[in-house]
Amino acid sequence: MALPELKQTTTEARLASLSMNESGCLAAARRAALSRVQTMGLPDRRDEYWKYTRPDTLTSAEAPKAAVLDSDEAPMFDQFDRLKIVFVDGVFDAAASDDLTLEGVSIERLADIEGKDIHWAKEIFGVLEARGQSPVERPLAALNTAFAADGVVIHVTGKPSKPINLVYRHESDSSDAMLHHVIKVESGAEATVLENGPAASRFNTAMEIDVADTGTLHLVRAQGRDHERRAATHMFARLGRESVFKSFTLTVNGVLTRNEAIVEFLGDDAVAHIAGACVGDGDFHHDDTVFITHDAVNCESRQVFKKVLRNGAIGVFQGKILVKAGAQKTDGYQISQSLLLDDDSQFLAKPELEIYADDVACSHGSTSGAIDEEGLFYLRSRGVPEAEATDLMTLAFLAEAVEEIDSPDIAVSINDRLYGWLARRS
Amino acid sequence: MLEIKNLHVKLEEEDKQILKGVNLTVEAGKVHAIMGPNGSGKSTLSYVLSGKDGYEVTEGSASLLGEELLELEPEERAALGVFLAFQYPVEIPGVGNMTFLRTAVNAQRKARGEEELSASDFLKHVREKAKELKIDAEMLKRPVNVGFSGGEKKRNEILQMAMLEPKMCILDETDSGLDVDAMKLVADGVNALRDEGRGFLVITHYQRLLDHIKPDVVHIMADGRIIKTGGPELALEVENNGYADILAEVA
Numbered sequence: 305m306a307l308p309e310l311k312q313t314t315t316e317a318r319l320a321s322l323s324m325n326e327s328g329c330l331a332a333a334r335r336a337a338l339s340r341v342q343t344m345g346l347p348d349r350r351d352e353y354w355k356y357t358r359p360d361t362l363t364s365a366e367a368p369k370a371a372v373l374d375s376d377e378a379p380m381f382d383q384f385d386r387l388k389i390v391f392v393d394g395v396f397d398a399a400a401s402d403d404l405t406l407e408g409v410s411i412e413r414l415a416d417i418e419g420k421d422i423h424w425a426k427e428i429f430g431v432l433e434a435r436g437q438s439p440v441e442r443p444l445a446a447l448n449t450a451f452a453a454d455g456v457v458i459h460v461t462g463k464p465s466k467p468i469n470l471v472y473r474h475e476s477d478s479s480d481a482m483l484h485h486v487i488k489v490e491s492g493a494e495a496t497v498l499e500n501g502p503a504a505s506r507f508n509t510a511m512e513i514d515v516a517d518t519g520t521l522h523l524v525r526a527q528g529r530d531h532e533r534r535a536a537t538h539m540f541a542r543l544g545r546e547s548v549f550k551s552f553t554l555t556v557n558g559v560l561t562r563n564e565a566i567v568e569f570l571g572d573d574a575v576a577h578i579a580g581a582c583v584g585d586g587d588f589h590h591d592d593t594v595f596i597t598h599d600a601v602n603c604e605s606r607q608v609f610k611k612v613l614r615n616g617a618i619g620v621f622q623g624k625i626l627v628k629a630g631a632q633k634t635d636g637y638q639i640s641q642s643l644l645l646d647d648d649s650q651f652l653a654k655p656e657l658e659i660y661a662d663d664v665a666c667s668h669g670s671t672s673g674a675i676d677e678e679g680l681f682y683l684r685s686r687g688v689p690e691a692e693a694t695d696l697m698t699l700a701f702l703a704e705a706v707e708e709i710d711s712p713d714i715a716v717s718i719n720d721r722l723y724g725w726l727a728r729r730s
Numbered sequence: 731m732l733e734i735k736n737l738h739v740k741l742e743e744e745d746k747q748i749l750k751g752v753n754l755t756v757e758a759g760k761v762h763a764i765m766g767p768n769g770s771g772k773s774t775l776s777y778v779l780s781g782k783d784g785y786e787v788t789e790g791s792a793s794l795l796g797e798e799l800l801e802l803e804p805e806e807r808a809a810l811g812v813f814l815a816f817q818y819p820v821e822i823p824g825v826g827n828m829t830f831l832r833t834a835v836n837a838q839r840k841a842r843g844e845e846e847l848s849a850s851d852f853l854k855h856v857r858e859k860a861k862e863l864k865i866d867a868e869m870l871k872r873p874v875n876v877g878f879s880g881g882e883k884k885r886n887e888i889l890q891m892a893m894l895e896p897k898m899c900i901l902d903e904t905d906s907g908l909d910v911d912a913m914k915l916v917a918d919g920v921n922a923l924r925d926e927g928r929g930f931l932v933i934t935h936y937q938r939l940l941d942h943i944k945p946d947v948v949h950i951m952a953d954g955r956i957i958k959t960g961g962p963e964l965a966l967e968v969e970n971n972g973y974a975d976i977l978a979e980v981a
Contacts, residue, residue, distance in 0.1 A: 676820075676822075677783070678820045679820050679821075679822045681781075681782055681783070681804060681820075682816070682819070682820040682822065682874075683822070683825075683830070683833075683834070684781070684803065684804035684805045684808070685780050685781070685782075685804045685805075685807075685808055685813075685814055686808055686813075686830075686834035686837075686838075686890060686894065687805050687808035687809050687834050687835075687837045687838035687841065687894065688805060688833055688834050688837045689803075689805045689837060689841075690803065690805065692833065692837065693805075696825050696829075696830075696833065697822070697825070699824065699825075700822060700823060700824025700825045700873075701824060702824075703823075703824035704824070
């Protein structure tokens with residue numbers, strides 16, 4: 305079926321601005337992804353899945369400019385030892401990165417494996433993304449598979465002693481980057497992966513995660529404070545039996561962020577927690593779109609999303625739990641909440657449950673509210689000034705999401721960023 | 731210490747006069763009790779003194795140690811030395827009790843131009859006070875008042891009072907929801923704070939709290955005014971005969 309004219313034009317214009325790596329072992333996957341993009345077309349405002357977030361600036365041939373943030377705040381995660389892999393405007397920077405050797409894990413650049421034939425990576429690259437295209441289309445993810453030139457392939461075979469940190473630096477106000485990462489966690493292995501910084505003025509990142517039976521992956525992302533940048537991210541996770549996947553994403557500022565998380569339970573007794581906290585001001589627009597598919601017995605999924613919005617900021621949450629027939633004993637939980645610091649801000653939430661098994665416990669809730677006046681007065685009556693009391697209440701609101709992070713060190717780093725945002729109040 | 735003159739207050743939302751000319755002076759070192767039937771304006775008085783929104787002062791004044799209170803923000807009143815022990819202490823999920831206490835103590839010290847307490851001094855101090863009130867370490871770690879029993883909430887109020895060392899303590903029905911043992915514990919906490927430089931205003935329905943916290947002066951409040959003032963024997967009179975006699979006598 306032919307695409308609507310506008311979609312066709314937009315898609316062609318975008319594709320014309322990109323060039324694909326046609327050689328190497330991933331070429332077939334890239335060509336298949338390109339054909340998916342051509343069939344689906346890039347998203348536009350008429351698409352139901354993009355009802356609350358306008359994708360125009362994510363699909364335009366050229367990226368809108370975004371000023372580079374000048375800040376004297378300490379870099380994220382600086383308080384503890386980690387293996388840094390640095391990308392500047394979407395390009396790997398070997399000189400700024402640490403040596404990629406670490407016991408229990410092998411890390412390679414995506415560009416480097418194209419020349420080799422790494423079997424396991426081929427079984428994930430573009431494969432999880434393609435699976436994630438149904439029942440809802442995610443054309444920006446397919447675009448990423450087809451064109452992302454850089455990224456890393458992380459193979460976790462043991463328990464590396466420190467987190468692996470993907471550090472993104474934004475240095476050019478007109479950069480437009482696509483990064484594609486593949487992570488495989490083997491049976492019994494466990495790792496923590498961190499991401500921080502804005503990858504470019506506009507970035508499209510995709511991460512395909514395969515956690516084998518009894519494997520564990522912790523993923524904590526902080527998306528950088530550069531306000532004018534735009535981002536579309538996709539995280540595809542496939543979980544085996546008794547595996548654990550926990551992710552937390554912090555978004556501070558950003559005129560446009562769309563974070564999609566697509567999680568599929570394929571083995572029994574697995575756990576996935578997907579959490580996020582965002583704080584934004586003015587023309588901040590933040591969209592969390594989550595799709596969790598339970599296709600195994602006795603798995604637990606938990607979604608916790610908190611948004612603090614002020615001066616007209618907009619928050620969006622679209623979260624779905626799909627429980628397939630046979631996925632008995634599923635425990636699904638979903639909460640999305642916003643704290644609106646004024647009357648101009650908006651929170652748009654679309655929680656969905658679709659259940660085909662009869663022995664499951666699924667719950668979801670969504671709330672929007674102002675700061676609790678009773679609590680505020682209580683704090684002030686004890687001598688805490690109004691601004692400080694508001695900050696305390698705001699951090700308290702976000703705490704349920706931040707508590708999803710298991711590592712205290714990482715949680716401290718995240719809270720420091722939140723304090724920083726609060727301290728910069730206008 | 732606390733001087734309230736001809737205080738008239740109405741609710742902001744509706745045109746309803748609650749306080750209709752309250753006159754009251756609490757001297758340093760004294761404990762004053764206010765008793766009165768439901769709806770007489772006792773709790774409103776405590777909220778107006780501590781600066782809660784929703785009330786409009788239409789006439790009169792209130793001052794602490796010569797400083798006008800009614801124009802000040804709640805936190806400024808707290809720094810001057812006003813403390814309200816809430817009838818219903820508020821639960822604040824996500825804020826640790828300890829963080830809350832330290833923030834409050836240091837905010838007040840800062841407002842008064844004093845140095846902030848170091849983490850170790852604070853901890854030492856809070857542990858000592860908590861022990862006296864039988865508040866365990868677990869309660870200090872939990873979010874403010876969340877999951878606390880009625881008695882724990884009231885003890886937590888007294889702990890805050892002990893840490894903040896206010897000049898003027900207002901206790902709003904601190905005995906409500908307490909069993910005899912818990913009331914004794916709370917009263918001991920209050921009595922430990924009785925001091926030459928500190929005034930107390932104890933609001934209660936019942937005489938029994940006043941068995942434990944012995945007042946110097948007892949006021950009876952009805953329909954937004956103080957209608958009778960006397961010594962501790964006035965509380966006993968209320969206990970024995972109810973308010974009807976006093977109300978009839980005044981009317």
